[in-house]
Amino acid sequence: MNLDFSDDQKFLQSEAKKFLEKEESVKRSRGVLEGSESFDNDLWQKIIELGWTGIRIPEEYEGLGLGHLELCVIAEELGRHLTPVPFSSSVYLFTEAVIKYGSEELKKEILPKLVTGEVVGTIAVTEDFLAPTNNNIKTEVSNELISGTKIAVPDCEAATHSIIVCKSSKGIDLRLVDLSCKEVSINQVENIDGSRGYYSIEMKQAPSLLIGDEGNGWILYESIINQAAVLFSFEQIGGSQAALDMAVNYANERYAFGKPIGSYQGIKHKLADMYVALTLAKSNSYYAAWALSSESSDLPVAAATARVSATKAYELCSKENIQTHGGNGFTWEYDCHLFYKRSKLLSLNIGSIANWKEKLISNLEQSNLN
Amino acid sequence: MDFKDTPEQAKFRKTCREWLEKNAKLKTGVEKNEFANIDFLQVAKDWQKKKYNAGWAMLHWPKEFGGIGASAIERIIWAEEESKFNVPKGIFEIGLGMAGPVMMEYATDEQKARYLPAMAEGKEIWCQLFSEPSAGSDVAGLRSKAIKDGDNWIINGQKVWTSGAHFSDYGILVVRHDPNLEKHKGMTFFFLDMKSPGIEVKPIKQITGGSSFNEVYFTDVVIPDSQRLGEVGDGWKVAITTLMNERLAVGDANGADVEDAFRWAKKQDDSGEPLINNKSVRSSIADWYCEANGLKNTKLRTMSALSRGETPGPEASITKIVSANKLQNIGAFGMDSLDMAGMLKTDDPEIQSFQNAWLGAPGLRIAGGTDEILKNIIAERVLGLPQDARADKGMPYKDIPSGNS
Structure with missing residues (x-):
């Protein structure tokens, strides 16, 4: 019977705590709230240097190759210190999705860059002021090109890529879009918690890459x-x-x-x-x-x-x-x-x-x- | 993280399980009250004796008193396995859980040899005589008197809420020997024979209609000084030992739980549709599921610490507050689901379980520390907040206002 973290995991957690205290993470959160950026890039770069963005990425893709439990203890510390970085979007959602459903080619291409911070991801699903379901997604893909508008997408200022939940001829797809391409426009939308950023993403025939099986998104x-x-x-x-x-x-x-x-x-x-x-x-x-x-x-x-x-x-x-x-x-x-x-x-x-x-x-x- | 027993624990669990399978019946889900209309006390005593003979009655006690010297984790494994079987409960818990540890710590070797095995065997039942009409949450406000008379003490006064006093053979008792001292300093602790002349036990009728506890009156009751536990004036210190044990003993509430609410909601039709299709029912059941599993997982965390030989954190202190309130809410849900007929007494065991939960839960929210006292304890001992200002601090006991003098 052992419903507890291991000594190594607890050590990782206490190191994370010390780091975020030393970096005055809560104060930085207020800084983001009162400043013009929607995340603290300096702290984000330090977090990348510590390897946290690659915790779960296997060593063959240049990550640390650790497990979900290590990610859990880091998450607890990020929460305790209100850390104003795109970690949840890029790591809990985007990176995990690529690890789980990305093709080998995509993993080779993108996972090492998620470790270094060259790629930062988010996921876009909501389109209106109500809960998204598999019946109310209007953003559509046709011939690999996506058109539509997503709202309430977190962390796009930092993100280079987004997974888009969209409609296809077979049902719902998950598709990867490069946010820097000219068919995509991104606008910040003010939100209640100004220490994190929310955006809308408008896509007009934006090129995309299928993740996982078509229609099964x-x-x-x-x-x-x-x-x-x-x-x-x-x-x-x-x-x-x-x-x-x-x-x-x-x-x-x-x-x-x-x-x-x-x-x-x-x-x-x-x-x-x-x-x-x-x-x-x-x-x-x-x-x-x-x-x-x-x-x-x-x-x-x-x-x-x-x-x-x-x-x-x-x-x-x-x-x-x-x-x-x-x-x-x-x-x-x-x-x-x-x-x-x-x-x-x-x-x-x-x-x-x-x-x-x-x-x-x-x-x-x-x-x-x- | 894993949920596996170590090889030794698995072996121990198997031993418990095999013995239980041979000697008791597995629970089936909805238990009919098999013990109704029979001599429950005798059935409970028989079961206790059976356990004692096999070493299970107080398994963490040393062999000389009838235990097998089991570790804390083995004790939990036994309790887990026993809880899967339909066995009589509710007679020995107070004696074994509270009087036992105090006797173990403060009695002489001769007294331990005389009383502990008989207690474990169920041959002699013990009760706890602490609360008084003017001393409930503030137990230290008690006023029953002990006056020294040669080698004896003479006891006068009244106790209340004494569970099982009507069938107990012995009791542990805390009384005031000197009202001129501060309230925590003027108390002394004893054990006594409940058949002593001058003791009168009067059952209290509860809101359930049953009577599991009593008023106990003392008129010139004689206790030999040899039955004093701890020094004269150490009564509070000794009492605290048992109150701490009480908080462990009065834990998870027995009775209707989220599985019962869920099963009921799927089955019960309300204008042609099962209740589970109702959004507010779904929301309530989700809340109870989170509470029930939160407690279960909290217990697993406590066990994890014990399993490593560490002292568990304070997390188990939430158990009674959460489970007694959950029980009350689930009971109300079951009765409400029957609309007007929810008031009717019936033979249906499922409906009974909701009604019993609703009627019994108010008692659980009070017994062994009210919700409010337990929250004070969490705030003061776990979170480190200052103690309540005490209006009687430093005053001689006799000068403290009591509102009913």
Whole structure:
């Protein structure tokens, strides 16, 4: 019985934590929020130098050849430190998709460049102000050329390539598009969490490359986000822990009526509720990490369980952190809002909690729980 | 990460399993109350004796007291396997879980030899006499008196919420020997024979209609000083040992869980459609699934630490808060799904399980530390927040306002 990370993995995590603290990652997140760039390129380059973008890329493609568990501990630290880089888009989604479904030729071409940062990826699916499904995708491919518009695509400023979920004569396809080609135009769209960037991608007859089987793209997309959900969960529990720690510190330091506000049960019970939600999320994420790393058939259920729990935990911890800080929590100056906004970005990035609850229940129906 | 037993653990699990298969029946899913209308106490005693004879009753105890010196992880493996079988529960947990550890730590060797094996065997049942009418969450506010009289102590006062006092042979007791001291300093701890003259046990009728706990009155009850556990004035320190054990013993709530809600929702028709097709039902079941598995996986993390011989983190402290509230919500869901008829008593075991969950859960949210006390504990001991300001701090016990003097 061992539902825990190994000593090596824990060491990697503590090194990641030290690095992100030294680099003042949270401060850099505020820098992005208040600046004109949509990510911190200096920090991104340092992360690339550390090899994190190639953690899961096999050594034959010049990556580190490590497993999903190593990626999970890095994700937790990125979440704890609000790291303003395109890691989730490029690593959890794009790189994983290429590893899983790319042709040998594509892997040889692109994986080494993902390690060096020469290629950065994202994935584009949403087209309207509602949840994307295999029935409402309008972006279309014909003769390998894609036309259509995607909105709410994260991290395009850094990204050189995107996987486009599009409609083909056979169903839904996943297709790779080079974002620098002249048939593609990219526009930044302001979003609620200004420490990360969102974009629209407009394609007019843009050349593309099929990834995976034609017409089978929606199933592949679901499988990619099932994997990514585990990594997002770790990023979310890292953020939840940071928000809880921040609230605990403030409750110890802030005095009202002659004593620390943390001695009042109104605050204590709030913080205990945050701890409970976080503990459930963490335990479910550990199990999902196991399911991911061992390619268990339980992954769809485990990932959805982790995802729902982690979304609930981060939303609770980040909003109650503001509440614990009182008026200060509502100011731009305090960091509380950075966690609040990031919690929402992470909870919507690969689909809302309602969607993940639905995935959980329909998977349970199929597996016939009990 | 893996979920495999080590070869030794697998071997141990197999041994547990084989013995259980020979001696008990596997659970089938929806259990009819097989133990209704029979002498439950006798059935429970018989099962306990069977376990004791095979070494399973208190397997982590040393051999001399009837155990097999099992490790923490082996104890969990046994509990996991036993929980898959339909065996009588609810009679010995308090004695074995709370009185046992205190006797083990504070009793003399002769007393241990006399009482521990009989406790493990189920021959003698023990109860815990702590709470009082004016001392619930604030247990240290208790006022029952002990006055020294030669080699004896004379006890007067009242205890309450004493589970199993009506069938217990012995009890552990904390009382006040000096009201002039601060409240935590003026207490002393004893064990006593529940058949002693001057003890009166009155069952309390619960909201379920049943009576599993009692009021216990003491009138000039004599306890020999040799039955004192710990020094005079150390009562609180000794009590804390058992309260810590109580938090481990009162853990996961038994009763209707997410699997039951899910099965029910698939089957139950509501205007021609199964409930599971209803979005709000799907959302609730998803929440319960996350909670149930969050607890299960939390336990696996605790076991992982034990398995490596490490001390587990504080994560298990969330168990009772989450499981008792989940039980209450699942019970309500089952009853609500029946609309008006949800109020009716019935022989249907599934419906009964929801009604029992709903009726029993309020008790679980209180027993062994209320939700509120447990949240205080998480906040203070896990998160490191300051203790509540205590209005009675440093005051002699006799000067503390109690609201009912």
